Amino acid sequence: EPEVTQTPSHQVTQMGQEVILRCVPISNHLYFYWYRQILGQKVEFLVSFYNNEISEKSEIFDDQFSVERPDGSNFTLKIRSTKLEDSAMYFCASSDLTGRGEQYFGPGTRLTVT
């Protein structure tokens, strides 16, 4: 069964460092998303991406964040200068051609900023 994969599973970084979180969406999906979940809190939308451009972003997704689809399979989230409050689980999700149906989530990357 096709699934979304994410690497690494856990990333520890120092405040101010850049991190890149990687995702491989389901192969025939065209809509991609990043969400985050701070420990004990709700899953929060960060950004949606379609046709090689951002289609919507939340207030959380400021200039420190960027997304990219560098090739036909990977989808990345970059945080330029990490802050302590960026510590969270980051989930990638994808949905199919309609873009309005269910989204399938990856297992997440736990980011710890020290």
Added chain:
Amino acid sequence: EDQVTQSPEALRLQEGESSSLNCSYTVSGLRGLFWYRQDPGKGPEFLFTLYSAGEEKEKERLKATLTKKESFLHITAPKPEDSATYLCAVQAYSNTGKLIFGQGTTLQVKP
């Protein structure tokens, strides 16, 4: 503002004891309501999509229903392996597919 509230926050059941989880929502034009299951340290796992009031979906011991203001996830004769956090999320017509999640209901089923 689009919003999702789930209740209760936590629920403890004995194996075989049926119950329901509630998801109340306010959204500017509902495109879809989604139920996910989340195990500790894992990503949300898709369960159901509901699109219109009166719709029902079933999968094993779970049944999801939808009204104009809320959705219920009914769990019939639960087993310990049903223990997880159940998340409700809505998608509005006005956005590009983003999901707005509730805080979840953590279900524990004791043998």
